[in-house]
Each structure stands twice: as C-alpha cells, then as structure tokens.
Amino acid sequence: xxxxxxxxxxxxxxxxxxxxLLLALCGLFFACILGLIFGLLSVLKSRxxxxxxxxxxxIIRGVPMIVLAFFIYFGFPQFVSSxxxxxxxxxxxxxxxxxxxxxxxxxxxxxxxxxxxxSVDKGxxxxxxxxxxxxxxAMRKVVLPQAIRTMIPSIINQFIITLxxxxxxxxxxxxxxxxxxxxxxxxxxRSSEVWFIVGVMYLIVxxxxxxxxxxxxxxxxxGRE
Amino acid sequence: xxxxxxxxxxxxSHLKKSFGELEVLKDVSIDIxxxxxxxxxxxxxxxKSTFLRCLNRLEEITDGxxxxxxxxxxxxxxDINKVRENVGMVFQLFNLFNNLDVMGNMMLAPTELKxxxxxxxxxxxxxxxxxxxxxxxxxxxxxxxxGGQKQRVAIARALAMNPDIMLFDEPTSALDPEMVGEVLQxxxxxxxxxxxxxxxxxxxxxxxxxxxxxxxxxxxYIVEQGTPDEVINHPKEPRTIDFLSKVL
Ligand SMILES: Nc1ncnc2c1ncn2[C@@H]1O[C@H](COP(=O)(O)OP(=O)(O)OP(=O)(O)O)[C@@H](O)[C@H]1O
Ligand SMILES: [Mg+2]
Numbered sequence: 001x002x003x004x005x006x007x008x009x010x011x012x013x014x015x016x017x018x019x020x021l022l023l024a025l026c027g028l029f030f031a032c033i034l035g036l037i038f039g040l041l042s043v044l045k046s047r048x049x050x051x052x053x054x055x056x057x058x059i060i061r062g063v064p065m066i067v068l069a070f071f072i073y074f075g076f077p078q079f080v081s082s083x084x085x086x087x088x089x090x091x092x093x094x095x096x097x098x099x100x101x102x103x104x105x106x107x108x109x110x111x112x113x114x115x116x117x118x119s120v121d122k123g124x125x126x127x128x129x130x131x132x133x134x135x136x137x138a139m140r141k142v143v144l145p146q147a148i149r150t151m152i153p154s155i156i157n158q159f160i161i162t163l164x165x166x167x168x169x170x171x172x173x174x175x176x177x178x179x180x181x182x183x184x185x186x187x188x189x190r191s192s193e194v195w196f197i198v199g200v201m202y203l204i205v206x207x208x209x210x211x212x213x214x215x216x217x218x219x220x221x222x223g224r225e
Numbered sequence: 226x227x228x229x230x231x232x233x234x235x236x237x238s239h240l241k242k243s244f245g246e247l248e249v250l251k252d253v254s255i256d257i258x259x260x261x262x263x264x265x266x267x268x269x270x271x272x273k274s275t276f277l278r279c280l281n282r283l284e285e286i287t288d289g290x291x292x293x294x295x296x297x298x299x300x301x302x303x304d305i306n307k308v309r310e311n312v313g314m315v316f317q318l319f320n321l322f323n324n325l326d327v328m329g330n331m332m333l334a335p336t337e338l339k340x341x342x343x344x345x346x347x348x349x350x351x352x353x354x355x356x357x358x359x360x361x362x363x364x365x366x367x368x369x370x371x372g373g374q375k376q377r378v379a380i381a382r383a384l385a386m387n388p389d390i391m392l393f394d395e396p397t398s399a400l401d402p403e404m405v406g407e408v409l410q411x412x413x414x415x416x417x418x419x420x421x422x423x424x425x426x427x428x429x430x431x432x433x434x435x436x437x438x439x440x441x442x443x444x445x446y447i448v449e450q451g452t453p454d455e456v457i458n459h460p461k462e463p464r465t466i467d468f469l470s471k472v473l
C-alpha cells in the first residue's frame with residue numbers, strides 16, 4: 001500500500017515539497033532583509049530606532065503565525081478595499097504566505113542579529129571609529145563580519161524552524177506539502193501511510209540542512225583558533 | 226613653558242564629563258603643544274581614560290571646549306571623522322580587528338578613507354611593520370600574535386593614517402612584563418621623532434625618561450603638573466605624594 005501510494009502520489013508530493021521549499025526560500029529571503037533592518041535598528045544609539053525594533057519584535061512574537069497568516073490573507077485585502085477604497089485587491093497564497101513567514105522569521109532574525117552584533121567586543125567599533133571610519137563603514141567592515149560568524153548556527157537553526165512553519169500556511173490554501181497531503185489522504189483514505197511519507201520527506205530535507213549547519217559550525221570554530 | 230612658541234595641538238578648557246549622575250571630569254583645562262609628550266598619572270577611576278577619550282570624542286563631551294588640531298570638536302558641526310584621521314589612539318586591550326590579518330588591519334582605514342591606493346597603503350604598512358619589528362607577521366591574524374606584538378601592530382595601524390597626535394590609554398597594562406619593553410621602545414622612538422603624544426600609563430620609568438610633562442589627575446581634576454622631575458621626584462600636593470608612594 002505504501003509503495004502504491006508512493007508510485008501514484010509520489011510526484012505530486014515531491015512537487016508539493018518543491019512548493020514548500022519555494023515558500024520557505026521566499027520567506028527567508030525577506031526575513032533576512034527584515035532581520036537586518038530591525039536588528040540594526042535595535043543596536044543603533046537612537047532610542048526611537050530601538051523602540052521601533054522592540055515593538056516590531058514584540059508584536060510578531062506575541063501573535064501566533066496562524067493568526068498572522070489569516071490576517072494577511074483574508075483580513076488585509078478586506079481592510080485595503082473597504083478602508084482605502086482600492087477595489088479588487090487580493091493577495092495570492094504565495095504572496096500572503098511569504099509575508100507571514102518573512103514577518104515571523106524576520107522578528108527572530110532581528111533578535112539573532114542584535115545578539116550577534118552585541119557579542120562583538122565594543123573595542124572593535126571604537127578602534128575603527130578612532131581611525132576616522134564612519135559608523136556604517138566600521139559596522140560593515142569590522143563588526144558585521146565578526147557578528148555573522150557567531151550568528152550562522154542560529155540563522156541556520158531559524159531556517160529549519162521556518163521551513164517547518166510553512167506547514168502552518170496550509171490553512172490559507174497554499175499547495176505546500178501538508179496541504180497537498182491532506183488532499184491525498186482525502187482521496188486514498190490512507191492516513192497512516194501518507195503522513196508517514198510526508199514526515200519522512202520533511203525529515204530528510206531537515207536532516208540535510210542540520211548536517212550542513214554542523215559542518216558550517218565546525219568550519220567557523222576551526223577558523224577561530 | 227619652553228613649548229609656548231610651538232603650535233597648540235590640543236586645547237582643553239573647562240572640560241566636564243558626566244555619565245548620568247556621575248561627574249567624572251569636573252573641570253579640566255590644559256594646552257598641549259606640538260611635540261610634547263604628556264604622561265597622565267593617577268589612581269584608578271580618576272578619569273584618565275575618560276579624559277583621553279574626550280580628546281577624540283569617543284565620549285560625548287558634557288561641557289567645556291576641546292580644540293584638537295584647530296578643530297573645535299565640541300562643535301556639533303565639526304566632522305569628527307576628519308579630526309580622528311589625524312589623531313591615532315592605542316587601547317589597553319589592543320582592539321585589533323579580529324576578522325582581518327595584520328595587513329588588513331593596517332590597510333583598512335587608509336584605503337577606505339581614500340587616503341591611499343591599495344599599493345601605497347601596502348607599502349606604508351610594510352614600512353611601519355618593519356619599524357615595529359613585525360614585517361614577518363603581515364599575514365598573521367591577531368589571534369596568532371602575542372600581546373606585545375598585537376600592541377605594536379595597533380601602534381603601527383594608528384601610524385598608517387599618518388596622524389599628528391597619538392593617544393595611548395595604558396598601552397602596556399595588559400601585557401606580560403617581558404613584553405612591556407618592546408612596546409615602550411616603539412613609543413619612545415615616536416617621541417624622539419617629535420610626535421605629539423598623550424599617554425596614560427602606570428610606567429613611572431617611561432614618564433621619567435620620555436615625558437616632557439607629567440600630569441597627576443585625581444577625582445576629575447588635574448591636581449598637579451610639571452616636568453617629570455617636578456612631579457615625580459619633588460611632588461608638592463599631598464595627593465600626588467600619597468599616590469607616588471604607593472606606585473614607586
Ligand atoms: N561608559 C561609562 N558609563 C558609566 N560610567 C563610566 C563609564 N566609563 C567610565 N565610567 C566611570 O567613570 C569613572 C572614571 O573612569 P575612567 O575609566 O576614566 O578612569 P581611569 O582613571 O581611566 O581608571 P583606570 O586607571 O582604572 O583605567 C569611573 O568611576 C568609571 O566607573
Ligand atoms: Mg583607564
């Protein structure tokens with residue numbers, strides 16, 4: 001039975017895994033940008049910037065992603081058309097899913113980036129500034145390269161979490177793996193086999209990612225000595 | 226004083242610096258002339274580092290006037306980065322850029338600030354590394370250097386910007402005793418060449434031999450100043466006498 005499902009629905013599930021990865025990559029891409037922006041805002045010497053960053057992180061962390069996804073996919077277009085008077089404004093499931101993932105993951109990335117920057121000794125920035133380098137040059141050439149080394153394991157870990165979180169977006173109908181699997185179950189009535197296969201698929205992809213993270217981590221630590 | 230006919234490099238008047246409620250510098254005034262080597266002595270917490278860091282505005286200045294190299298750095302409109310290009314600073318904990326090798330450390334500021342082409346910067350760096358006796362370490366990373374070597378690279382890195390003034394904040398305090406000499410030697414060489422230097426240190430021997438003026442700071446004030454002989458051998462203020470009796 002397992003083999004039969006595999007042969008019949010295997011290609012469909014693989015394609016769904018492709019969609020999952022696509023969604024994860026889109027989300028991660030924008031999450032990195034958001035994370036960098038809000039991470040930097042939180043280390044600037046401006047109270048206003050720090051507060052903006054804190055508010056963003058607190059809101060996103062305080063709202064479950066499923067609620068965020070519903071709001072962006074259903075609530076936001078409705079808000080736009082009723083309040084701003086723009087008719088026919090809709091978001092595709094991929095767009096809405098990307099935004100939800102990017103916001104969610106971006107908040108955690110901001111925290112990772114903040115911690116990474118703060119882990120770099122203050123003397124590094126001071127020495128760079130004392131030579132006459134402007135703040136952003138010092139940040140880019142001295143502080144960030146060192147911060148990124150310490151951040152890489154946490155970032156990859158966050159990537160894995162985000163990849164798993166794509167499954168939450170089955171609720172807005174994006175044809176990622178879980179959503180597709182539900183349809184397969186409906187067609188075959190074989191819950192156990194289908195969810196087993198789906199679980200193994202996630203496991204394989206994430207194991208590969210974790211291995212990759214381990215290798216990166218070891219490399220970084222070797223470079224340290 | 227004999228230096229009076231020389232150009233005033235650093236003019237400080239009624240400098241005050243507070244961290245929140247804590248007033249660290251209460252009223253500091255001093256003129257430092259070209260070619261002077263001013264050594265600042267004083268007990269821990271007396272505000273020596275804070276004073277030095279006000280001279281290149283690593284600390285925001287609370288009140289008073291500080292004019293460095295002709296630029297009023299207490300004026301918000303002054304481009305502090307331009308001033309800093311001419312004021313080198315050497316830190317107690319070296320602060321070499323850990324992500325760059327020695328050459329990278331030396332070349333970063335001159336090339337990024339368009340003071341030199343890559344080739345020129347490399348040449349200058351090699352010349353300065355030879356001078357501090359570390360030409361063979363150009364490719365080493367900070368983690369591969371001893372403390373004394375790190376500090377010599379840090380001095381060379383500051384010199385690569387061809388500064389008029391050098392500030393030193395306890396440059397030998399974090400070093401093993403056997404490495405102190407090599408760093409002081411480089412500093413002495415600089416002094417001989419006429420570099421204007423402000424040095425916070427506990428090395429009384431260095432103050433005696435190299436300083437043109439010694440300043441004793443305590444409690445956010447300059448308590449006493451004069452030639453090394455005056456301040457170290459014949460101190461007048463009870464607080465200076467008390468301090469020196471502890472460190473000598
Ligand atoms: N960033 C800061 N925030 C708050 N207080 C500070 C800060 N930097 C220094 N201080 C305080 O200012 C006082 C003077 O410090 P400073 O580092 O200038 O002393 P110092 O004379 O250099 O001492 P040491 O010989 O120990 O280096 C100390 O009481 C210190 O705790
Ligand atoms: Mg100090």
